[in-house]
Amino acid sequence: MPKDRAPTRIQKKNRAAILEAALNVFSAHGFRGATVDQIATEAGLSKPNLLYYFPSKEAIHTALLSGLLEIWLAPLHDLDESGDPLHEILSYIHRKLQMSRELPRESRLFANELVQGAPRINDALSNDLKTLVDEKTKILTHWMDQGKIARLHPYHLIFSIWALTQHYADFDVQVRSILGDEDPFEGADPFIDTLYRKLLTP
Amino acid sequence: MPKDRAPTRIQKKNRAAILEAALNVFSAHGFRGATVDQIATEAGLSKPNLLYYFPSKEAIHTALLSGLLEIWLAPLHDLDESGDPLHEILSYIHRKLQMSRELPRESRLFANELVQGAPRINDALSNDLKTLVDEKTKILTHWMDQGKIARLHPYHLIFSIWALTQHYADFDVQVRSILGDEDPFEGADPFIDTLYRKLLTP
DNA sequence: CGTGAGTTTGACCAGATGGTCAAATCAAGA
DNA sequence: TCTTGATTTGACCATCTGGTCAAACTCACG
Numbered sequence: 001m002p003k004d005r006a007p008t009r010i011q012k013k014n015r016a017a018i019l020e021a022a023l024n025v026f027s028a029h030g031f032r033g034a035t036v037d038q039i040a041t042e043a044g045l046s047k048p049n050l051l052y053y054f055p056s057k058e059a060i061h062t063a064l065l066s067g068l069l070e071i072w073l074a075p076l077h078d079l080d081e082s083g084d085p086l087h088e089i090l091s092y093i094h095r096k097l098q099m100s101r102e103l104p105r106e107s108r109l110f111a112n113e114l115v116q117g118a119p120r121i122n123d124a125l126s127n128d129l130k131t132l133v134d135e136k137t138k139i140l141t142h143w144m145d146q147g148k149i150a151r152l153h154p155y156h157l158i159f160s161i162w163a164l165t166q167h168y169a170d171f172d173v174q175v176r177s178i179l180g181d182e183d184p185f186e187g188a189d190p191f192i193d194t195l196y197r198k199l200l201t202p
Numbered sequence: 203m204p205k206d207r208a209p210t211r212i213q214k215k216n217r218a219a220i221l222e223a224a225l226n227v228f229s230a231h232g233f234r235g236a237t238v239d240q241i242a243t244e245a246g247l248s249k250p251n252l253l254y255y256f257p258s259k260e261a262i263h264t265a266l267l268s269g270l271l272e273i274w275l276a277p278l279h280d281l282d283e284s285g286d287p288l289h290e291i292l293s294y295i296h297r298k299l300q301m302s303r304e305l306p307r308e309s310r311l312f313a314n315e316l317v318q319g320a321p322r323i324n325d326a327l328s329n330d331l332k333t334l335v336d337e338k339t340k341i342l343t344h345w346m347d348q349g350k351i352a353r354l355h356p357y358h359l360i361f362s363i364w365a366l367t368q369h370y371a372d373f374d375v376q377v378r379s380i381l382g383d384e385d386p387f388e389g390a391d392p393f394i395d396t397l398y399r400k401l402l403t404p
Numbered sequence: 405c406g407t408g409a410g411t412t413t414g415a416c417c418a419g420a421t422g423g424t425c426a427a428a429t430c431a432a433g434a
Numbered sequence: 435t436c437t438t439g440a441t442t443t444g445a446c447c448a449t450c451t452g453g454t455c456a457a458a459c460t461c462a463c464g
Contacts, residue, residue, distance in 0.1 A: 010431090010441070029318060032235035036422060049442050051423065108317055111373075115313045116231060118375045125379040133380050155381060156393035160366055162373075167365035171313075173320045177327040178335050179357060191358040198400045212411070212461085238452060251412050253453065 014053055017043040019067070022060045027105040030112040031061055031120070058120075065113070065121055068106050073132055075099065076158075081139045085148040086200055089140075093161055093196055094189070100169035101185045107169035133158060149200045164192055216255055219245040221269070224262045229307040232314040233263055233322070260322075267315070267323055270308050275334055277301070278360075283341045287350040288402055291342075295363055295398055296391070302371035303387050309371035335360060351402045366394055 007015070021042035025034040036057050040050040054060045075095040079088055100107055113121055137154035144151045168175055168184050175184045209217070223244035227236040238259050242252040256262045277297040281290055302309055315323055339356035346353045370377055370386050377386045 008431095008440075014441090030232050030235060030314075033232065033318070035420080037420090046443060047422085048424080048444085052441070055423095057422065111313075111317045112232075114373045114376050115310050115317060116235070122375070122379070125376055129376070130380050152396065153389045153393050156389050159369060159377060159390075160393070160397065163365040163369035164362055167361060167369075171316045171364075173324070174316050174327055174331070175361060177324070178332055187355045187358050188361075191355050191362070194354065195362065195397070195401050199397050210410070210461095216411090237450085239450090248413055249452085250414085250454080254411070257453095259452065 011053070014043070014045065014049075018045070018050055018053055018060065019064055022064050023068075023105050023109060026061060026064065027108040027112065030116070031057075061120065064109070066124070068109065069121075069124055069128065071103075072099075072106060072110065073129065076132060076136055079136050079139065081142070085143040086197070089149070089200060090193065090196060093165065093192060096161060096165040097168070097185065097189060097192060100165050100167075104169035104172060107166050111166065111170040147202055150202045152199070161196075164195070213255070216245070216247065216251075220247070220252055220255055220262060221266055224266050225270075225307050225311060228263060228266065229310040229314065232318065233259075263322065266311070268326075270311065271323075271326055271330065273305075274301075274308060274312065275331070278334060278338055281338050281341065283344070287345040288399070291351070291402060292395065292398060295367065295394060298363060298367040299370070299387065299391060299394060302367050302369075306371035306374060309368050313368065313372040349404055352404045354401070363398075366397075 018039065021039045022034075024042060025039045028034075029038075034057070036050065037047050039057075039060065040047045043050060054063065075092050078095075079092050113119075118125060133155070137158065140149075140154040140157060143149050144154070168188055172184075179187075220241065223241045224236075226244055227241045230236075231240075236259075238252065239249050241259075241262065242249045245252060256265065277294050280297075281294050315321075320327060335357070339360065342351075342356040342359060345351050346356070370390055374386075381389075
């Protein structure tokens with residue numbers, strides 16, 4: 001394992017390569033389905049060399065998840081109480097859908113974890129995520145109280161946004177096997193936009 | 203492997219026990235994460251004994267999936283052109299949500315497959331599923347043409363139903379870590395009902 | 405009963421996999 | 435250039451895992 005000093009040029013490069021490769025492999029095969037050898041090969045390293053940078057398979061996975069959780073939650077973080085309610089929510093939805101389009105591996109990485117009961121990120125869910133969601137549902141409820149948007153169960157409103165947007169990344173195979181050549185997001189964007197405009201109009 | 207005659211009492215019992223155990227294990231850990239030993243133990247059999255009934259791990263998985271696909275698609279199958287459009291669609295949605303509640307393992311079994319690119323059921327997707335969906339979207343489009351329901355992209359309408367209902371089974375941990383003690387389906391049912399009533403009203 | 409088919413299992417195997425280690429190689433500053 | 439720490443690797447290990455097999459056991463039926 002590299003010493004605890006400032007990372008060298010080589011360390012930076014290799015750590016980044018490992019995390020990039022790990023994202024590919026973990027998102028495609030899940031934790032158990034991924035092999036250290038596969039990650040090492042994809043990162044252009046030998047297995048022992050990879051294990052020189054991370055002490056274990058688990059450590060790579062943890063580093064990857066915790067590094068990405070922030071990115072993943074950023075759009076919700078940005079939901080602004082002082083903005084226009086409908087615009088704020090639609091912006092959030094739009095960003096989430098864009099993330100499904102541009103970061104499908106990240107979406108599937110989390111999906112893999114969650115479907116299997118999130119054995120390695122339960123803490124983050126119950127703490128960071130719950131706190132953030134509680135904070136933002138308060139804003140939503142406030143908007144509903146003011147009659148700015150339709151009254152709905154705020155938690156389920158958020159779940160619906162997650163479900164509808166991430167579906168296109170997580171179940172990409174299914175979506176594409178039905179749509180054929182049509183770009184899923186071409187139709188998804190206006191559909192979801194219409195849906196939430198109708199739903200949120202008081 | 204048992205002979206090709208009519209199954210004995212013991213064969214029936216053990217085959218059923220194996221499939222039940224396999225559903226538990228595969229849905230919780232994915233194909234790669236499941237072990238034959240674990241399935242055997244959960245079914246109350248030794249590993250060689252299990253492999254006396256199914257020739258391989260893969261065979262168990264295949265048997266399970268193909269057996270459940272029919273059940274899984276039944277609600278969509280029942281969508282009836284001659285019924286009242288809004289009622290037919292809402293019934294479908296309600297049944298799907300109920301399946302998430304009562305058959306979460308089945309939902310996660312498919313979710314695990316799909317998230318990882320459906321390496322073992324790609325055929326079924328491109329054939330059976332696509333055919334069924336094409337058939338039913340035709341009905342939806344017809345209803346839209348008649349002005350009975352709002353005009354929407356029919357494929358994305360179906361995707362949205364899948365996403366919203368299966369979310370509660372597939373990402374159960376996440377939903378519960380946010381809702382706490384509250385029963386997810388208690389709030390989900392009216393929320394989704396409201397959503398589609400608003401969305402589908404022309 | 406007795407017998408043959410159906411069922412079960414302990415012992416075993418080969419390959420995969422996560423991880424270790426000492427030795428070899430490389431890179432950068434004195 | 436030389437030295438020292440950083441980096442890389444081949445060889446190796448223990449464990450897990452899917453699967454096999456021959457022998458033992460059980461059951462249903464004549």
